[in-house]
Amino acid sequence: MHYSVLMPFVPRRPEQILTYAALVEWTAAHRLWQGQSVLVEPFQGFASVAGAGFRVPTGLGVTLMPLRHPYEAVNQIKTLAMSTGETVVAGFGPGPRAFQEMLLGAPYRSQLTAVREYLTIVRGLLGNELVDVKGEYYSCRAQMPSAMSPQVDLGLGVLRPGMARLAGEIADVAITWLTPAAYLEELLCPAMRQGAESAGRAVPRLTAIVPVALARPDRDVTDFVLASNTMHMRAPHYIDMLAKAGIDISGLEMPEAARLLAEKEVFVYGDVDQVIDQFQKYRRAGVDEIVLNMTGVCNLYGAKEALNDLKTLLVALGQGVEGTSWTKS
Structure with a gap:
């Protein structure tokens, strides 16, 4: 199982990404990931970092479809792969229904149809290929110029079984966020296998972006859950996903909901050995890559402390070398 790094904050200047790119460059961390941003846009931010000399594999987890036409998305993906000289996981998702309505005037009537198109x-x-698609939501009749570039894998943001089946049919990587290990094993992975079997193709890789923090005497796990996931715990599609995982937060006030997520190990917390033990549950569930999400640490204690926790975990996981001089394994 690979371990990767998520940018734990939304950068306002490309140079803020450099430290985390260096961490990936000089350890055995697999890839540098960033979610959607409307400040420094991830495609441009990662390309800028490559221009500064840090050319690392990147992951977009996930880019929101309403922001750009698929042709423009591919232009951005190819630019990033050619700029970095490294592989790219280009993850996409429809975004919340309210976001769709804000940009498109109305939400997709069928989320799965829009994603498939x-x-x-x-x-x-x-x-x-010469693409000729006339869809309900997206249409395109065009062909991109041929150019040599590193491998690009097509990712899909997955929370619930319907999207997991679709990922099995059409994606290279399924990307999850805030999904408990048992839920992945019992619901999402079987749905992905069903989709892959129906399409006669291999099951996509599974990447889990996992919120994590290391325990300290002055730390409370509930604070970390609130600092990193309050917005998600209020979103209908996350509430529904958690309910499907047997974690009903729909009638709970926020501190109580956060404590429940911590209790159910949706947020990974503990000393180094406890965190590694919890990660093994994801491996047994079928996860191919864990993305270390230190957003809560960053929001509460700052980017430097988040970086220190990342270094500690990477060393413990055998992904780095103790001290300030890291080397690739």
Whole structure:
């Protein structure tokens, strides 16, 4: 199982990404990830970092479809791969229904149909095919110029079984956020296998972006859950996903809901050995890559403390070398 790093804050200047790119460059961390941002846009931020000399594998987890047409998305993906000279996982998702309505005037009537159309166009363009799709939500009749570039894997943000089945049909990587290990094993992975079998293709890789913090005497796990996931715990699609995982927070006030998420190990917390033990549950569930999400640490204690916790965990996981001089394994 690979371990990767998530940018634990939304950068306001590209140079703020450099430290985390260096961490990936000089350890065995697998990839540098960033979620959608409307400040320093991830495609531009990562390309800027490559121009500064840190050329690392990158992951977009996830880019929101309403922001750009699939043709523009592929242009951005290819630019990033060619700029970094490294592989890219280009993850996409429809975003919340309220976000869709804000940009498009109305939410997608069918989330799965919109995603299928979008990713079908993106995959065809990435493969230099002449794409001819006239869909309900996305249409394209075009072909991208052929160019040599590192591998691009097509990712799909997955929370619930319907999207997991679709990922099995059309994606290279399923990307999850705030999903308990048992839920992945019992619901999402079987749905992905069903989708892959129906399409006659291999099951996609599974990447889990996992919120984590190391225990300290002055720390409280509830504070970390609130600092990193309050917005998600209020979103209907996350509330529904957690309910499917047997964690009903719909009638709970926020501190109580946060304590329940911690109790159910949705947020990974403890000393180094306890954290590693919890990570093994994700491995047994079928996860191929864990992305270390230190957002809560960063929000409460700052970027330096988040970086220190990342270094400590990477060393413990065998992904780095103790001290300030890290080397690739």
